[in-house]
Amino acid sequence: MINGYTAKFFTKLDSTDKFQQISDDSLLTLIQHRTFKYFWDFAHPTSGLARERNTSGDIVTIGGSGFGIMAIIVGIERGFITRAEGISRFSTIVNFLKDADRFHGAWGHWYNGVTGKVYPFSTNDNGGDLVETAFLVQGLITLRQYLNPNESSENNLINQINELINGVEWTWYTKDGEDVLYWHWSPTVGWAINMQIRGYNEALIVYVLAASSTTYPINPSVYHSGWARNGAITNGKTFYGISLPVGFDYGGPLFFAHYSFMGLDPRNLSDNYANYWQQNVNHTLINRQHCIVNPGRYPLYSADCWGLTASDDNTGYGVHEPTRDIGVISPTAALSSMPYTPEESKKVARFLYYKLGNKVWGEYGFYDAFNVTANWWGTSYLAIDQGPIVVMIENYRSGLCWNLFMSAPEVKQGLSRLGFNTSR
Template sequence: MKKIILISTLAGVLLMSCESTKPVIIATENQMINKSDEALMNQVQRDVLKYFWEEAEPNSRLGRERYHEDNIYPQNDKNVITTGGSGFGMMTILVGVERKFIPRKEAVQRLTTMADFLAKSDRHHGAWSHWINGETGKTVPFGKKDNGGDLVETAFLVQGIISVREYFKNGNQEEKNLAQKMDDLWKGVEWNWYTKGGEKTLYWHWSPTYGWEMNFPLKGYDETLVTYILAASSPTYPIDAETYYKGWTRNGTYTTDKSKYGLPMYVKHNGAEEYGGPLFWAQYSYLGLDPTGLSDRYVANYFDLNKNQVLIDYKYCVENPKGWKGYGPNYWGLSAGYTRNNDGSVGYTAHTPINDSGVINPTAALSSFPYTPKESMDFLRFLYQEKPEFIGSAGPYDATSINYNDWFTPRYLAIDQGTISPMIENFRTGLLWNLFMNAPEIKQGLKKLDFKSTKYTF
């Protein structure tokens, strides 16, 4: 007679026979080991939705800048919402509707509350500030002189606004009303004001107190490409093509013939030319902007550019020149987010191969699914199977480290959590890419900038 041994696990029960070492797995609702890749992607998309659905700021319903399960909130900022992260949150909600994680009608009501709040919030020549008080709509300074319009954060928000408009514009009357509210919001952004009086470049910040003293021109390759695309696409306050090519591309001088690990880099990443920048540079502008077969006068394929940046990061982590414990094919990805300081406290930094402290931000690999589906899936499966302590109430925690005795911070950032579900969905169905790229103004703007695409007709 066979002897059966019951072994309790975190997610289910293993039945072990003494005649065989092969387990028969009885899966419970939370059992991840034998679930298909599709089910794993569903799981993480459902998990990260909680950040923007269950943990949203209660008045505005927009995304909190941060959510801390350990209840440590710097500067008492429980009601501080983040502009860009809220745009990513809108896209996350659309994925939730499409996958029936949340009811469509409730999502429309929630998004309408967001739109009404944004319409009444402080705006600075149409742009929103980086942080906003979710109770009052007033600007919360991100820094002493950063107390006005933040054009890049506004662009990330508008990606979400346009996606929501496109998703609901042909729906019932309530949905059409929501689409109109979103349309009004996006058309109110004075993109051309942020050329600082007509200079042929966009500027990141303007303050009603300090004017242009922040003096941060958007030049060269980083995360800000979509800002130029939206500015060129605006039907109300547009920039011209010359501003894009003189500003963003530095008159075409931002290209490079340099390679790493045998992979062409195509462009000079601002301040990170050896390996490329943090991985959010391949993500933030591309939640809506589809890089697949997308080219301009100087870059032949933005998808290849982004894919190579991610693969260089991956290959660096596999090579692991600093010898961090845990780094490898299943545990990789360097991006901006929380980090572990030398004294064990929690800080913030932009992790890259040239700023590598042994800390992995899960958003890096998970938001890279369109570029590296196998490598990203390996990371996702490893995380949910082998490191459940790295996962909290709203999905993977923002910062983790196997090297430091499985250290993690039980905290989340909207701007990191918000890219995961949309980018996975873009890999799965292209949902957000199709919504954004088929918006009439975006097509016109891309055509004006002499972009070409193998997928879309401009």
């Protein structure tokens, strides 16, 4: 500090490769394999579910485990594990879920991975979490479609999965018949959190699954009035010269384009409000262009290093997006957008792996986030960030999870009921 003036200087990036160059195809496989290990090697030993993060002990997460189920399917198809190993793990998971606490059929956010008892996410959040439940059901339906009914062990799993998903009382979460779904219900405080699930955000899959239920289906008006707010989710403005069909200005954090679309295929998916392929592509491009323009003048932001979403950061945990940008890059943001921006996302993968190396790469793939301005390099892993990397890269490469989930007859019926067009 000189005369009250403080200056901060950053040395130039060491541009030498930190790892040996391999083909892009090999790099994608390596990223998928290392990230998959979070859900395989680090799964809870009793329940088989995914730990919330790499410091969670016995706390497992329902939504992240839904992503993990899909990641294990990818692992089988990529040869990381055998099918027999995968089926054994799926059996452990399903048996745990069958006996775990449920709240009008919905699961909670967190559980003790040994006892199956719900672990409160917050003071009043000690019951059902419909969004986390939807992420799990998305994974379970994808798994059911993957299983072979001609194999007795797999057919048994199919029947168990159907019992699980048919038990979710989606209509209960309309709070006595309102035209909207509610996020939480607690057996001790009821609807105290009082959070409606309204769009546009990461929860489109909740309404698709609620309409697809063969036991407790919602009326289409719940989607159109509740989620879509009678059309108020539309945006239509341009940001950095790129139009945005629905959602918040600048699109919001990139997980909006990932979580609902792990199984829900946005290719040729449209309704009264948006073409969802265009929505996700443009949302990603806006997020990328913001990092290129870099109004905050953050180090490393560029066409090689972009991606803002919710993640750990130097202050704890936060939501990062163009309107809330503090200099945090989260690898899951660009990597999980691989189907939408394949070449642009591969540039980020190459930069992170070759140029930043061990600063961002560890036992279970890329660490959650980093902030060069704060000289903070995270060493955490989060299930909800790791899962989309594995699954969305695979959806780019083969369409695996998209094709499985969309093959479910009740999903086709639910989408039709809500007025979606899925023609190709």
